Amino acid sequence: MTKVHNYSAGPCILPQEVFEKASQAVLNFNDLNLSILEISHRSKDFVEVMEKARALVKELLNVPEGYQVLFLQGGASLGFLKAAYNFLPPREKAAYINTGSWSTKAIKEANRIGEVIEVASSEDKNFNYIPKGYGIPSEAKYLHLTSNNTIFGTQFKQFPISRVPILCDMSSDIFSQEIDVSKFDLIYAGAQKNMGPAGTTLYIVKESALGKAGDNIPTMLDLRTHIKKDSMFNTPPVYPIYVSMLTLEWLKKNGGVPAIAKQNQAKADLLYAEIDRNPLFEGVTAKEDRSNMNATFVLTNESLKEDFDAMWKEANINGLNGHRSVGGYRASMYNALPLESVQVLVDVMKELENKKG
Numbered sequence: 552m553t554k555v556h557n558y559s560a561g562p563c564i565l566p567q568e569v570f571e572k573a574s575q576a577v578l579n580f581n582d583l584n585l586s587i588l589e590i591s592h593r594s595k596d597f598v599e600v601m602e603k604a605r606a607l608v609k610e611l612l613n614v615p616e617g618y619q620v621l622f623l624q625g626g627a628s629l630g631f632l633k634a635a636y637n638f639l640p641p642r643e644k645a646a647y648i649n650t651g652s653w654s655t656k657a658i659k660e661a662n663r664i665g666e667v668i669e670v671a672s673s674e675d676k677n678f679n680y681i682p683k684g685y686g687i688p689s690e691a692k693y694l695h696l697t698s699n700n701t702i703f704g705t706q707f708k709q710f711p712i713s714r715v716p717i718l719c720d721m722s723s724d725i726f727s728q729e730i731d732v733s734k735f736d737l738i739y740a741g742a743q744k745n746m747g748p749a750g751t752t753l754y755i756v757k758e759s760a761l762g763k764a765g766d767n768i769p770t771m772l773d774l775r776t777h778i779k780k781d782s783m784f785n786t787p788p789v790y791p792i793y794v795s796m797l798t799l800e801w802l803k804k805n806g807g808v809p810a811i812a813k814q815n816q817a818k819a820d821l822l823y824a825e826i827d828r829n830p831l832f833e834g835v836t837a838k839e840d841r842s843n844m845n846a847t848f849v850l851t852n853e854s855l856k857e858d859f860d861a862m863w864k865e866a867n868i869n870g871l872n873g874h875r876s877v878g879g880y881r882a883s884m885y886n887a888l889p890l891e892s893v894q895v896l897v898d899v900m901k902e903l904e905n906k907k908g
């Protein structure tokens with residue numbers, strides 16, 4: 552098989568050994584002579600998977616006592632609504648920072664339940680920076696953030712200091728760097744950006760913060776439903792949870808979050824250095840807010856597009872086109888993308904300069 556350098560923004564690259572183990576489990580799981588796809592989610596073998604996945608999340612992120620870890624469905628997109636249902640009493644206020652399309656969607660859902668105060672937004676510059684220097688109204692029940700803006704390529708390097716609880720959509724940078732979970736009442740993340748395949752969504756929730764948002768939460772959207780049943784209220788997405796568990800095992804074996812954070816920094820440094828050095832390219836976002844996960848950049852001379860596109864495709868690079876709302880290029884450098892793949896991209900950028908610069 553040809554090695555492909557996969558920069559896909561999500562679903563995205565996962566470790567090769569995870570793909571191998573995951574495919575084996577489809578054929579014969581745990582030597583049961585059964586596929587993982589055909590056993591009960593209540594069987595001992597699957598309950599162990601669920602327990603292990605939840606324990607790995609706690610271990611890898613140092614989740615403190617009093618927090619619950621859940622693997623649910625609906626994607627981060629349903630998380631927007633769940634966050635509001637579980638933390639915002641009807642007609643009360645919540646503060647949101649609008650840093651891109653995902654934040655905008657989160658705001659829309661919260662507005663169904665209560666009143667959103669948009670405390671800051673970077674929409675004036677097509678979301679190419681993280682707003683700073685805003686106040687957080689004390690009447691807000693919480694502050695909601697998107698830690699990494701997958702589409703625009705910005706990332707909070709520091710979380711705001713807030714007197715109201717913080718809820719955070721960490722879909723595209725969870726497990727990429729160390730975080731202090733105790734700073735958040737809720738963290739949620741779709742699996743398919745850094746943790747596993749599409750189909751499950753991780754929730755890390757401070758249990759004592761629940762129960763204050765009224766009693767009219769639909770059963771499936773009420774996080775307490777799932778806490779009571781150990782994330783097994785209904786049939787969980789068994790395969791995405793299994794593959795997420797394998798990916799978390801891989802992460803642990805490779806030194807955990809501190810080790811991967813160093814590698815992620817090295818990858819981002821390598822690529823951004825080339826974007827800044829090479830006169831044919833320029834970054835899209837404010838330098839201090841650059842995402843270590845999704846680097847967005849453009850050609851300084853659009854007429855080189857055809858040449859550049861042909862060259863990176865020739866180098867077996869996949870998934871480099873920018874999102875339609877930004878254009879240009881986006882290199883998504885999630886945990887499983889090796890440094891060598893970034894070097895291949897940097898070499899192609901240098902080659903373009905040598906040929907056309």
Ligand SMILES: *Cc1c(COP(=O)(O)O)cnc(C)c1O
Nearest residue numbers: 626627628653701720722723741
């Ligand atoms: C991809 C993404 C989402 C949407 O996730 P789904 O699982 O597709 O609903 C939400 N927020 C962020 C930051 C994302 O990157």
